[in-house]
Amino acid sequence: MRSACFDIERCRVNKVTIGPIPYLVPIPIVLVGADVDGRPNFATVGDCAVLGLRPALVVVSLSAAHHTTRGVLARGAFSINVPTESMLPLVDCFGILSGKDHDKAALLPSVPGELTGAPLAVDCPINLECRVRSVTEVEHRRIFIADVVQTHVDERFVTTEDDKPSVAPLTELHPILYALDNGYYGVGKRIGTGYESGRALAARLAGA
Amino acid sequence: MRSACFDIERCRVNKVTIGPIPYLVPIPIVLVGADVDGRPNFATVGDCAVLGLRPALVVVSLSAAHHTTRGVLARGAFSINVPTESMLPLVDCFGILSGKDHDKAALLPSVPGELTGAPLAVDCPINLECRVRSVTEVEHRRIFIADVVQTHVDERFVTTEDDKPSVAPLTELHPILYALDNGYYGVGKRIGTGYESGRALAARLAGA
Numbered sequence: 001m002r003s004a005c006f007d008i009e010r011c012r013v014n015k016v017t018i019g020p021i022p023y024l025v026p027i028p029i030v031l032v033g034a035d036v037d038g039r040p041n042f043a044t045v046g047d048c049a050v051l052g053l054r055p056a057l058v059v060v061s062l063s064a065a066h067h068t069t070r071g072v073l074a075r076g077a078f079s080i081n082v083p084t085e086s087m088l089p090l091v092d093c094f095g096i097l098s099g100k101d102h103d104k105a106a107l108l109p110s111v112p113g114e115l116t117g118a119p120l121a122v123d124c125p126i127n128l129e130c131r132v133r134s135v136t137e138v139e140h141r142r143i144f145i146a147d148v149v150q151t152h153v154d155e156r157f158v159t160t161e162d163d164k165p166s167v168a169p170l171t172e173l174h175p176i177l178y179a180l181d182n183g184y185y186g187v188g189k190r191i192g193t194g195y196e197s198g199r200a201l202a203a204r205l206a207g208a
Numbered sequence: 209m210r211s212a213c214f215d216i217e218r219c220r221v222n223k224v225t226i227g228p229i230p231y232l233v234p235i236p237i238v239l240v241g242a243d244v245d246g247r248p249n250f251a252t253v254g255d256c257a258v259l260g261l262r263p264a265l266v267v268v269s270l271s272a273a274h275h276t277t278r279g280v281l282a283r284g285a286f287s288i289n290v291p292t293e294s295m296l297p298l299v300d301c302f303g304i305l306s307g308k309d310h311d312k313a314a315l316l317p318s319v320p321g322e323l324t325g326a327p328l329a330v331d332c333p334i335n336l337e338c339r340v341r342s343v344t345e346v347e348h349r350r351i352f353i354a355d356v357v358q359t360h361v362d363e364r365f366v367t368t369e370d371d372k373p374s375v376a377p378l379t380e381l382h383p384i385l386y387a388l389d390n391g392y393y394g395v396g397k398r399i400g401t402g403y404e405s406g407r408a409l410a411a412r413l414a415g416a
Binding site: 014015016017018019020021022023024025026027028030046047048049050051052053055056057058059061080082085088089090091092093094095096097102107120126127128133134136138139141143145147148149150151152153154155156158160165166167168169170171173175176177178179180181182183184185186187188189190191192193194195196197198199200201202205206 | 222223224225226227228229230231232233234235236238254255256257258259260261263264265266267269288290293296297298299300301302303304305310315328334335336341342344346347349351353355356357358359360361362363364366368373374375376377378379381383384385386387388389390391392393394395396397398399400401402403404405406407408409410413414
C-alpha cells in the first residue's frame with residue numbers, strides 16, 4: 001500500500017483547484033410538472049435527487065423566477081417525470097423556453113394523478129407524484145423537499161412477482177444524464193450489483 | 209397531434225401504479241467524507257445532488273445512525289468525492305461496512321482540504337469541499353444543504369483556456385450510476401448538448 005505521505009504529495013501535484021463548482025456527476029435530467037394557474041407546465045431540471053427510500057423522499061431545486069415554481073408554491077405539489085433519450089429535443093427545448101410564453105402542455109400530453117397539482121407526463125415512462133414537505137430558500141433558489149405519494153411506471157417496464165413490482169434496468173429505460181460540460185449522455189452498461197460488487201472485499205476486511 | 213382524450217386513455221391503460229417509490233433515475237454514486245473523532249471516514253451515498261450553480265449548492269441525505277453523519281453534524285462540513293468505475297468494489301464495500309467497525313481511511317488515502325472536516329479522497333478524480341448551510345430532519349434522515357467552497361479535479365481531467373477550467377466529459381471520468389433495481393451502471397455515449405439539442409424545436413415554437 002502506498003504511504004500516506006506519498007499520497008499527499010501525489011494529490012498536491014496532480015489536483016487542480018477550480019473554485020467552488022458543484023461538479024457532482026452525473027446529473028439526472030427530469031421534467032418537473034406543476035399546475036400553474038390551472039394549466040399543466042413542465043420544467044427541465046437537473047437539480048434533483050432521491051433523499052431516501054423509507055420515507056420516500058425527493059428534493060427539487062428551482063429558481064424562484066421560473067414559471068413552474070409559482071405552481072409548486074401555490075399547490076404544494078409537483079410531479080417528477082423521467083424522460084427517455086428519444087425525448088431529448090423536447091426535454092432540451094423545455095429548458096430553453098418558459099411556460100410564461102409558451103404552452104408546454106400542448107407539446108407534452110399529461111393526465112392528473114391522485115395529487116392535485118402534479119400533472120403526469122404520459123410519454124415519460126416513470127412519473128412520481130410529490131407533496132411538498134418543506135421549502136428552503138437560498139438566494140433565488142427554492143429547494144423543495146417532498147414526499148413521494150405515488151409512482152407510475154409504463155407497463156412495458158414493470159414486471160410483477162409475488163405482488164412485488166420490479167422496474168426494468170436503466171439500459172431499457174434510457175434516462176438522460178447531464179454534466180457541467182453542458183453535455184447530455186446516455187446510460188452505458190450494467191457494471192455491478194449493490195451489496196455484491198464489494199462483498200468479497202468486505203468479507204476480507206471483516207476477517208482481517 | 210394526438211388528442212388529450214386519447215392520451216388520457218392511453219395512460220390509464222399503460223401505466224402501472226407501484227406505490228410511493230422514489231424512482232428518480234439515474235442516481236449518482238459518491239463517497240461522502242467527514243472527520244469523525246479526528247479520523248477521516250467515507251460513506252457511499254446516492255442520496256445527493258447539485259442544487260444550483262450560483263450559489264454553488266449541493267444536498268446530501270444521510271441516516272442519523274451512520275458513522276459519517278456524526279462527523280458532519282460535529283464539524284458542519286463534508287466532502288463529496290466522485291469515484292470512477294474502477295473503484296466499484298471499494299465503493300460498494302464502503303456501503304456494506306461501517307466506519308464504526310472498520311478504518312476506511314486505511315483503504316482510501318485522503319488529504320485535508322481548505323475546510324476543516326472535509327477529507328479529500330486522493331483516488332477520486334473530483335473532490336468537493338462543502339460547508340453545511342442547513343440541516344432538515346425527516347424521521348431518521350438528516351438532509352444537509354451545503355455550499356461548495358472549493359473543488360479539486362485530477363489534472364488529467366482538466367484543460368484551461370483563458371483562465372477558464374473545463375472538466376473532461378463523463379465518457380472519460382467514468383462516474384458510477386445506480387438505480388433502485390440495485391444495479392450499478394456506467395455512462396454511455398454523449399447524446400447531445402445543453403441549449404442546442406432542442407434549439408431547432410424551440411425556434412419553430414417561438415416562430416409559431
